[in-house]
Amino acid sequence: MGYATAKTIDADVIPVIDISPLIDGSDPVSVARKLHSASKGLGFIYVKGHGIPEEVIERAREVAFEFFRAPEELKATVRITGQHRGWLARGGAKMRDDVKADLKESFIWGYENGADGAADDHPLRGQNLWPAAIPDLREVAQEYFQLAHQVAHHLMWGFAIGLNLPENFFLRTSDRPISRASFVYYPAQPASLGEEQFGVGPHTDFGVLTVLCQDAVGGLQVEDANGEWVHAPPIEGTLVVNVGDLLARWTDGEYKSTPHRVVNSSGKERLSLVVAYDPNPETAIDAREVFGDGHVVRNEPITCGEYLEWRFAKAFSYRK
Numbered sequence: 001m002g003y004a005t006a007k008t009i010d011a012d013v014i015p016v017i018d019i020s021p022l023i024d025g026s027d028p029v030s031v032a033r034k035l036h037s038a039s040k041g042l043g044f045i046y047v048k049g050h051g052i053p054e055e056v057i058e059r060a061r062e063v064a065f066e067f068f069r070a071p072e073e074l075k076a077t078v079r080i081t082g083q084h085r086g087w088l089a090r091g092g093a094k095m096r097d098d099v100k101a102d103l104k105e106s107f108i109w110g111y112e113n114g115a116d117g118a119a120d121d122h123p124l125r126g127q128n129l130w131p132a133a134i135p136d137l138r139e140v141a142q143e144y145f146q147l148a149h150q151v152a153h154h155l156m157w158g159f160a161i162g163l164n165l166p167e168n169f170f171l172r173t174s175d176r177p178i179s180r181a182s183f184v185y186y187p188a189q190p191a192s193l194g195e196e197q198f199g200v201g202p203h204t205d206f207g208v209l210t211v212l213c214q215d216a217v218g219g220l221q222v223e224d225a226n227g228e229w230v231h232a233p234p235i236e237g238t239l240v241v242n243v244g245d246l247l248a249r250w251t252d253g254e255y256k257s258t259p260h261r262v263v264n265s266s267g268k269e270r271l272s273l274v275v276a277y278d279p280n281p282e283t284a285i286d287a288r289e290v291f292g293d294g295h296v297v298r299n300e301p302i303t304c305g306e307y308l309e310w311r312f313a314k315a316f317s318y319r320k
């Protein structure tokens with residue numbers, strides 16, 4: 001198989017899990033068991049029954065396309081800040097030092113706490129930037145964020161149940177979450193760009209949990225247990241949720257954060273809505289709290305905020 005090609009997915013590798021019995025409280029335990037077993041596998045899950053209305057997703061995609069297709073001068077009015085808010089132009093993200101920069105562009109914003117706006121108490125968050133020329137973007141983006149963030153909350157609740165922990169275990173310090181969201185735009189990628197060019201290069205996600213809404217175009221690939229790339233094609237009505245490095249660390253490797261990448265060879269533009277869920281920055285990521293004091297940790301405890309700062313500094317040239 002050539003470079004950047006991938007195998008067809010096997011349903012056991014990335015299962016589809018209906019989380020509505022977790023959300024409505026009718027059968028949280030059976031959902032939690034499925035989440036637990038998927039997280040110990042590849043850590044990628046198609047989530048259905050998530051409750052985000054299709055109209056909200058459609059509106060978010062429309063406004064995101066309006067932004068990305070706008071002239072550079074407009075996008076430059078919200079150029080990315082040191083606190084990782086705003087427009088990250090093509091070439092601004094590199095998943096490893098020895099690879100080509102990603103082809104994607106992103107618009108990134110952070111969690112806002114009602115009328116107070118976004119907190120400004122950590123190097124990785126601060127005021128959001130909204131383009132004046134696209135007045136709908138703010139409301140539509142926030143609406144999607146709130147709903148996807150709620151899905152992340154339900155899932156964290158489910159993971160805690162699956163690990164036999166108190167159900168609010170992962171959410172004890174999440175009133176000022178450092179969660180952020182992005183609209184991610186992948187231009188069509190002609191083969192002439194070469195086999196080492198990716199929409200987003202192979203990487204694992206830094207944070208606790210990622211909630212991804214891909215469109216119908218396809219292009220996401222996940223590395224399976226044999227080190228082969230498998231397609232994670234769009235499945236209508238589902239979100240793709242994946243365990244990030246911090247949740248893997250919190251569970252001392254029991255839950256897996258698996259490399260993935262995007263190759264958009266469709267000939268069309270592709271758009272993803274991404275919410276990265278993380279709790280308050282001071283949250284201790286300490287596997288002893290999960291497995292008990294007697295547990296010998298493989299990964300030293302670290303706070304969520306310290307860990308993210310370290311990872312962001314490595315990945316984004318504008319922060320160097």
Ligand SMILES: O=C(O)CCC(=O)C(=O)O
Nearest residue numbers: 184205214220262272274
């Ligand atoms: O757009 C996608 O399908 C994947 C995006 C991704 O991996 C990320 O934003 O971390």
Ligand SMILES: [Fe+2]
Nearest residue numbers: 203204205260
């Ligand atoms: Fe990712």
